[in-house]
Amino acid sequence: MPTAARPKILVVDDRDDTLFAMESALAPLGYPVDRANNGDDALKAVLRGGIAVVLLDVLMPDVSGFEVAHYMARLEQTQDIPIMLITGAGQDPTLAVRAFELGVADYVVKPIEPWVMRTKVRYLYDTSLRLRALRDRLRAYESEDEQHSAAAPGAFEDHPLPRPA
DSSP states (O other): OOOOOOOEEEEEOSOHHHHHHHHHHHGGGOOOEEEESSHHHHHHHHHHSOEEEEEEESOOSSSOHHHHHHHHHHOTTTTTSOEEEEESSOOOHHHHHHHHHTTOSEEEESSOOHHHHHHHHHHHHHHHHHHHHHHHHHHHHHHHHHHHHTSOTTTTTTSOOOOOO
């Protein structure tokens, strides 16, 4: 029986040097990493599935990180994937408020210390896997409950419970 592939970290930035730096910083974690150079490719990657965490640049041409986060929050398939929004625009409380209103898990200003990024990503990755496991267990429970509910009415009447003496 084939094993499921480990979920990936998706790193999204329009600059190749930044993608390389983030991938290098994350390498010691040993998690599989995928990359996207723009918002459209990021959305395609998360819709294909298998993504545990998204590290998303805020300022990108065409589709911004905010737009990607907004779209992901609206879809049941992607709304529980934790997003770390990353900006090079400096400390801007307006951007931070906007990010957290979208429901992102974290908002970080570049440059990021590699050990800080690894610590945050490790936590988000593990939390994402736990949430996924809980959702799978809930689905299995609901499915099992539906199967029991679908039993023919009166099916248990043939075997009444014994009465206490």
